[in-house]
Amino acid sequence: MTGAADSTVNTLDVTMAVMVGGLFAVGFYLMLQRSLMRIVLGFVLLGHGTNLLLLVAGGTPGRPPMVKGGTADPAALADPLPQAMALTSIVITFGLTTFLAALAYRSWRLTGHDEVRDDVEDRRIGTARERAGADTETAAGKGDGDDTAGAER
């Protein structure tokens, strides 16, 4: 992330990098599952990973960036901008997680399970093509576009 020439890698950087990487990996793994609850949890973890990354982007830790009278060495202070951004994004991810959880709950109420299912229209096109193929013995030789329907299923 930072140029290796001018900055020394300290332990905190490595710990945070591993944390962020781990959260991303687990988050994406969970989002690839079929269960809606796991997708929601994956989103939460991914959000945490991103917020941590924003914090790390501020560079090395420092004193609180508040100066009361007189001047302070800017290099000794922490960078406040990524913290503000992380705060904003925490609020946003929190709100969206609530919405996602509500949606998953609604889906469970309506269907009785929390599996993500295949697209209805895709399935309908597939079955329509199959039916069309089955009952057109008379119109043989008109197999228009059947391969795509097969690929979708």
Place this chain on the structure above:
Amino acid sequence: MTGFLLAVPVLLPALGAGVVLLRLPRPAARGVSTLVLAAVAADAAALLVLADTRGPQALHVGGWPAPLGVPLVADRLSALLLTVSALVALAVLVFAIGQGTAEERRRSAEVFHPAYLLLVTGVSLAFLTGDLFNLFVAFEVMLAASYVLITLNAGESRTRSGMTYTVVSMTSSLLFLTLVALVYAATGTVNLAQLGPRLAELPDGLRGALALLLLVVLGIKTAIVPLHFWLPDSYPTAPAPITAVFAALLTKVGVYALLRTQTLLFPRTGVWTLLACVAIAAMVVGILGAVAQDDLNRLLSFTLVSHIGYMLFGLALFDTRGLTGTVLYVVHHIVVQAALFLAAALVVRRTGTAALHRMAERPPPGALLVVLFSLPALSLAGVPPFSGFVAKLALLRAGVAEAGPAAYALTAAALLTSLLTLYAMTRVVTSAFMARPARSARGEAPGPPEPPSPAEAARPSARVRGGPPGSRLMIGAAVAMTATGLAVAACAGPLARLGDRAAHDLLDPRQYRSVVLHEEDR
């Protein structure tokens, strides 16, 4: 004064949403929303005139100077798109009010107006912001409102597709946030005007990785082809006016963000081969998907995916002519796509089905609907007198003038896609509006072959005119959208010159930078 003009498109809809949330009676809520959007449209038009005559306008929000604070910037491109978007949003709102009157849905209306106004807030902020993190926030405002709108009255299918849409959009948002963090770590700023020179100092590999991540992030939001799968699944299930506004605005905001960031942050010379390949894939894959569809709304969604490719065409060329074409195409497509979806909603209402093979069996809708659907459909396909032709002509001329293998490939793909679009639209028109004899391309059981008598065919349109007051509003909104499409074609000359100036601004952002970074007085 300019600062005031710049703040209005963002602040007014947000305040309006707050007011409408106070459980106003329905007529009051409708009045507030309509007035707010009309004011935003007027304000955006004023901004466009200002930006065109006096150059980019900037507002440093909260009085913080540029690299620290968040600037709102209106240059020709953003003001133009803001104006068109506000007009479309207004027309769709009128349509939605008409539909609400006609169908008497009480509970969804309470949520609809605030969410819709917040959507407009997000769109305006995305067009005006001059800050990468603020662009993320704008997308979030817009998308959060769209999550609510797409799951209004959520039944089973709407919950399922809403879930897909929400999860995909949220993932792309988190990737966007990752990009912001990486960009900040690498350069120490998120101000778009300041980022360009700073990114240029980075090593090529890092710069390329950031550009690619940005392309992927905005590619998901814009539904660029390998990342488009979510769009045709989710858009058609939403209520009709919401599908129209999503199709018209949301993807175009992504295209705008792509234009803005790629020209400002990662300027290049010569054709961008990767984007050219993506554009060709988008055009061809999208339109083949459209040809295969039987559902009217899904078909239109696939044409949307396909025509995103045209907007990438100009950006891939990365010269003035190409970008002019892209600007014209975005303007044309916002209007025409909204008109098409509104007309399709009316057709579906009249015939009672969205499936093309069933439409063929029903009595065709009235002559007015035929006109309302056919004009934007022909425009989308790029038939000469309409706006699509103007925009496509600009793109094709840019492609031929560029004269490389990638440019010729793009031009060929664009021509092929135009033809296939015309075919797809003809299919819709024949099955929806013409009583067909008993033959079917799919070999399915055709409908009853007797064509309806002229009196029978005329009756639905009579019902339209004499129907409930709501349907008159809906027709009016659709007519207004179609008329705007014709106006875009009629004003092609001035619009093309404006697009040309906007493209010059994009390729030479020095003026933009100086306005954002140095101008202290507001």
